Amino acid sequence: MARLQYIIILLFILIGTYTFTINRDDYPNEWRTAEQDTILDNWGMANRECVSYTAWKVYKTFHYEPIQLEDAKYWPSVAKFYKIPTGTIPKVHSVAISPLGRYGHSMWVEAVNRDGTIIVSQYNQKSDGKFSLSVRSTEGLTFIYF
Numbered sequence: 001m002a003r004l005q006y007i008i009i010l011l012f013i014l015i016g017t018y019t020f021t022i023n024r025d026d027y028p029n030e031w032r033t034a035e036q037d038t039i040l041d042n043w044g045m046a047n048r049e050c051v052s053y054t055a056w057k058v059y060k061t062f063h064y065e066p067i068q069l070e071d072a073k074y075w076p077s078v079a080k081f082y083k084i085p086t087g088t089i090p091k092v093h094s095v096a097i098s099p100l101g102r103y104g105h106s107m108w109v110e111a112v113n114r115d116g117t118i119i120v121s122q123y124n125q126k127s128d129g130k131f132s133l134s135v136r137s138t139e140g141l142t143f144i145y146f
Contacts, residue, residue, distance in 0.1 A: 027048075048123050079144045107125075
């Protein structure tokens with residue numbers, strides 16, 4: 001399935017619909033290869049969960065130490081408390097938060113497309129502990145701008 005996602009995104013690039021660069025899954029190997037939820041990352045979050053992946057991306061991109069939070073749905077309110085900007089407009093290298101479900105879901109914004117959709121990288125979208133890329137609407141999402 002992941003290969004199909006890459007092929008679809010590559011086709012979009014080739015026909016000029018989208019312009020972006022997506023990095024491979026660069027989540028640290030020790031967290032990526034361990035069975036899901038068996039070890040904690042540097043911020044005390046379980047491995048191969050969406051929050052651990054986005055915390056890693058924030059740290060890697062901005063050298064910003066993420067605040068330890070388990071549930072993605074709480075990230076926007078905690079960000080506001082710490083005066084970290086949030087909003088509804090997607091930006092490349094922001095964290096997208098969906099409040100849906102018991103825990104919510106966090107995603108890394110790789111690209112903002114001309115049609116208003118976004119391309120996100122993420123872990124555990126399907127509760128399987130796996131990395132994936134997807135093109136999705138921004139409806140209902142909050143973005144955190146570290």
